[in-house]
Amino acid sequence: MRIVVCMKQVYDPATTRISRSREEFDLRGAVKITNTPDKHALEAALRLRAAVGGEVIALSLGDAEADDVCREAIAMGADRALLISGPEVIGVTGRAVARALTAGVRYLDAVDLVLTGQVGLTDGTGSLAPRLAAELGWEVCLDAVRLAPMTDGQIEVTVACSPGVGEIVCLALPAVISVATGSERPRYAHPARIANAWAPGLVEVCSCTRLGLDAAALTADVEVGGLILPPERTRGQTIVGPTETAADELVGLLRTKRIL
């Protein structure tokens, strides 16, 4: 089975701040990491490979730094990686990302399964898997927590609807599946694999032109603007009134804050 795992580099949310005065992300001190949900997808792929054999290929798109993502995937157990890079892919939006990655999947040839993470950290929406499936014309399934291959070219997917509750669906291969973060925890990269991950020949870097994509295919479908910030936190407010009315008011407050 040839499994492609889409992996991207994101700003670590723990190090990403918001500038209230400029109403934009403050990326000073922000660290780029491999999108953790994508590591869950890689873990699912590695387990599938252990069960049925085959090859796991990490597929990434980004600037030269995205090479780190490919290396980390290889250190975790991927066989090799394809990085779609070049000036034309910097800042591309969802529609173009899906087209470029689709071209990558076609280039890799004879792919049975494409896995993606559930969502991109920081500012992701989780639309990559259905977009890819639409481009490729394949079946799609979201939020998988378990994948079990079946003999007749199908894959049985356990989908999480809420924690601990889900349903089982069967997809015909080839298919695109997004893997939920509630699935098996990604393994640690192995130190010896880490030492070898920078060996030559493991990461193939490919431009969009080589994949047959022209500039028109990569035009933006959306334009990112400024941030809208919630009002600043005001502490020390008092809910006045007797116990009974205060309880009513708190229930109302929790409803508006969507905690209830």
Place this chain on the structure above:
Amino acid sequence: MDFTIPKSHQLFRKMVREFATQEIAPRTRQVDRQGWPDMELVHKLGEHGLLGIPFPQEYGGAGLGELGYCILMEEVGAVCTSTAAIIGAHIGIGVMAIYLGGNAEQKRRFLPDLCAGKKLAAFCLTEPNAGSDAAAIQTRAVRDGDRWILSGSKIYITNGPIADVLTVLAVTDPALGARGGVTAFIVEKGMPGLSVGTIEHKLGIRGSATSEIILDEVAVPSANVIGQVGAGFITFMQTLDTGRLGLGAACLGGATTALDMMCRYAAGRMQFGRPLADKQAIQWLIADTATEIEALRALVYRTAWMVDTHQPFTREAAICKLFGSEVASRAINRALQVHGALGYSCAFPLERMWRDARIAEIFEGTNEIQRIVIAEQAMRPYGVRVRP
């Protein structure tokens, strides 16, 4: 000048940090309380390839060199000194003696299992009457055909009760003394006559196991002699050099954690209507600690680079151990002071860190011995031979 840490080692640091946070840190308190290592954790370290970091891949190691080993020790030292001590005794000195002094056949025989954590190593030098004065050891090895009969006792052996492979220094020719009369042996668990003696109850690193090792006419095949007969003292001294560097790296981790705790608390604790961090008395503690940590970091990683580029590093390793242990003790002591009574409470990790830090000034050569090593190297160009 290029201080860039290679990408592979940066990724390795991320991996170890993740492992240390998720697997080691949750057990730190427990192992200290129970006064014994968590063997499940030790096996996990091996399973994830962390017990063979500096050794070449042909022997089952990770091939990440001394730089990788220092990163490992720093990150583990940041969350659990006991676990760092177990790793240090295993990789830093136990296995290292075989790697540095052993022949290819011995490395092939022992290293793969040791790197995979299927077996654990210990380094047996100290004796009731020989510690800093290593040449004064009394454990005897007498040749008997193609084997050696070892008799004596070793004390304060880290990993002693849990080790499967012990590197033991013994006198083979009392007439020759340290130069030519002392040999290193690989003693394996299960050899008749080898036993674990008194188990130590310690002030700190209580999550590591330390004991006496008794050798009662243990027959060791000649194939287990590390390197040449008579070369044991040199092998052990070389081994201690790399061990000291790793210890300095573990101290760097502990000091960094102390600084982090100090800053966090100084930012959150309000006194006289302002955070502690506003007080200059506290700022100086923080500034001094940060300065010392930065110096230690530069020292540790430069020395690691010297090891990996095959330069002499005896002096630098001694400085790493001396300075590192003192920086860690000072940093943790200051952090405890900043936390006040909370720092003194057994419910808070600082008291454990404070107890743990003390050992680094003692083991793998007391700080007094490090000063002798450093002075010896400093005085050599002036024609003075420093003697202990």
Place this chain on the structure above:
Amino acid sequence: MGMDLSYLEALMGGVAAEPTTSESAGGVWVVGVEGRLDDGLLRLVGKARVLADALGAYVYLLTNGSDREAAESTIRAGADQVLLAQGSPTLTDLVSFFEPRQPEVILFPRTRVGRILGAGLAQRLDGGLCGHAADLEVDPIYRRIVAHQPVLDDAARQRMTILAAPAMAIVDTAALPAAFNEPWRSGAVADAGADWVPAAEPRPITWPQPAVTLANAAVVVAGGRGLKTVEGFALARQLAQALGGVAGGDLTALDAGWIAEEELIGLTGARIAPKLLLALGLDGDTSLFMSIQDAGLIVAVQPDPAAPIVAAADYNIHADPADFARALLERLSRA
């Protein structure tokens, strides 16, 4: 349909004549094809109404979850035309449905089906998509849809101008304001002319979940001295259960023997980051404050207005914690 109040639409700038299917190019479409008509979908229709009013367009609802009668509620919520379909559409079905109609805006609810079909349709129609919108507005100058996309776990929202046509968004309907229910609205209910194949019934499954801990709980009810007795502290546990969260306590609760060591919140215990921290009878000290820094909403029930927690909490209720806990429990059990 009730009385004809279409003149109101004329007053609002719309076109008075009711649209018919054949001439329905453009428009703001809502697609709810999960076989049900829920409140989320009605809210989404309301949002579509607001956008359509700004654009001077009609609101169309394509749904398989309604009969003619139920469709009235969607008209009261703002739909001009409700198109009823049978079965569940595949992506190809939706593509062939929308290609001739050339919609201006298409909105999907952020359900699993909505995410799959919405993102897939955007890709196939060459449209622009915001894959996760918490709100939408119209940029009147360029006549573009601007989506507000949550970022950093909804710490802020990013403006996302949709450039390509059709403008599409997958909308988190829970974030939208309540649905309109305006009886004076008029609209048409028609057959979508689409007979889709019913979807296969999925096999349900459950699996054990790891227990929620203080460190990862979304709701923490923390009790302290002010609960007075172990019975008082039991109310904190009951509340935690009612709110789907975990109970914890401060050092005073630990010293009183009300909680186990694992339930201690503080520098010597757990650091917590819940969305809601309900603090019952906690005074608050450095150790506690440093451990609750990442908590979202903090509500403190504390009779003493001078207690340190009062300044740290977002909302304070000056009442007896046990009495308040009982009152809140009673309301939660009623709801």
